Amino acid sequence: MMRIRRRTILASAVLSASLLVTACGSGGDDGGSAGPAAGASxxxxxxxxxxxxxxxxxxxxxxxxxxxxxxxxxxxxxxxxxxxxxxxxxxxxxxxxxxxxxxxxxxxxxxxxxxxxxxxxxxxxxxxxxxxxxxxxxxxxxxxxxxxxxxxxxxxxxxxxGPMALFYNKEVFDKHGLTVPTTWDEYVAEAEKLHKADPKAYITSDTGDAGFTTSMIWQAGGRPYSVDGTTVGVDFADPGTQKFTATWQKLIDGKLLSPVTGWSDAWYKGLGDGTIATLVIGAWMPANLESGVTAANGKWRVAPMPQWEAGGKVTAENGxxxxxxxxxxxxxxxxxxxxxxxxxxxxxxxxxxxxxxxxxxxxxxxxxxxxKEFPYFGGQKVNQVLAESAQQVAPGWSYLPFQVYANSIFGDTVGKAYLGQATLAEGLKAWQDASVKYGQEQGFTVK
Known part of the structure; x- marks a missing residue:
């Protein structure tokens, strides 16, 4: 069965927040917001x-x-x-x-x-x-x-x-003597080793995705968003965010990320021919690989998400x-x-x-x-890895009450870092400023 990915790429037209800070009008026979609270035994x-x-x-x-x-x-x-x-x-x-x-x-x-x-x-x-x-x-x-x-x-x-895990092409790893990374420092090291061995191959692709970025910050301990009714906070200067930007900037600066946009035909081709060797993504991914990347049948495996601290057991949700x-x-x-x-x-x-x-x-x-054994993954009992990740999701994460809009402007702000026009930290600051401005325009109190 072809699965629809859980992390949706947003269209340029975004959901308006014009109703955000005022109640919707009532409607329907069951009563609107002005009616009695809904419920039933x-x-x-x-x-x-x-x-x-x-x-x-x-x-x-x-x-x-x-x-x-x-x-x-x-x-x-x-x-x-x-x-x-x-x-x-x-x-x-x-x-x-x-x-x-x-x-x-x-x-x-x-x-x-x-x-x-x-x-x-x-x-x-x-x-x-x-x-x-x-x-x-x-x-x-x-x-x-x-x-x-x-x-x-x-x-x-x-x-x-969508608890996250590391999906990797075992054939590529075996061919180039790569070790499945357990930390993000190891991940960067294997990225360098792979691209040096085969300049056409990359550890992963990333041209800038809001959902992936916030999930990585979530795992790293960052909590850039705070929400208390119509009072919200946006702060991408926290230590968790800095952990992510410091590590991921190395991959960008080293040109170690495939410049292929996710979910495109070229992306599926790269996952099939081994030029994209890993994905750090939500647990909904297996069926997408099975149906969309048939050329790599039997080659992929799943491992725990790399950690920011050696020996850690912390994950995040993605989708x-x-x-x-x-x-x-x-x-x-x-x-x-x-x-x-x-x-x-x-x-x-x-x-x-x-x-x-x-x-x-x-x-x-x-x-x-x-x-359950997955033939596509060489008979691996993939769900054991994914279920363990589900139990390790870090608590305390919040999304903005206008996250749909915020994600839609990610490419115009943080996306510039992937084009060499800014650093990730600078891109996140621009995303923060634009999100704050929008929130204030919609009537939020933004810290």
């Missing part, structure tokens, strides 16, 4: 399933097709209208437009973790606390569970997760999505029933079987999941 949820009805789900995740079919088979009076309203930013723009218009808002929406705060602050999403989500503590791994929470409230249920209930949705009780089925109940296993990397501890700890 387990008995009320079951009654709604038995009564039936139709819910509209906006999502691009392909495994949800089977989940929706199974849900309708179990509850034949319920119809799930699964709509692909666009991937990532395209859907977010459509959702915001529907919210502004007060019509056409879906009952359920897929929202990536980095984008969730933007919709929460604009009061576009329903708090799920009234549905008994306090009973779900321990159901999900820490990274995704933290990502769907704002303050004490839960605004989505995690669909999947992942939740299912949320828009505040203007018409059928919140049925919507929540679908959310729980898709992320906690039978649908969670269906999605894991379909290739999604689970956010649920039950799937991650099951022998069926952990003992």
């Amino acid at each position: 387990e008995a009320e949820i079951q009654a709604a399933l038995e009564a039936g009805g139709t819910i509209t789900v906006w999502a691009w995740e392909p495994t949800l097709k089977q989940v929706a079919a199974d849900f309708q088979a179990k509850y034949p009076k319920v119809t799930v209208d699964l709509v692909n309203a666009g991937t990532g930013n395209d859907q977010y723009t459509a959702l915001q437009n529907a919210v502004k218009a007060g019509s056409g808002v879906p009952d359920v929406a897929q929202v990536e973790y980095y984008a969730l705060p933007q919709f929460v602050l604009s009061k576009a999403l329903t708090s799920l606390d009234g549905y008994g989500t306090d009973a779900l503590d321990g159901t999900f791994t820490p990274g995704p569970w933290n990502a769907v929470r704002s303050g004490d409230a839960v605004y989505g249920l995690p669909m999947d997760s 992942g999505s939740s299912l949320a209930i828009p505040e203007q949705g018409d059928n919140k009780t049925l919507a929540y029933a679908f959310l729980k089925y898709a992320t906690v109940d039978e649908g969670a296993q269906t999605r894991a079987d379909g290739g999604a990397f689970p956010a649920t501890t039950a799937q991650l700890s099951s022998p069926q999941f952990l003992e």
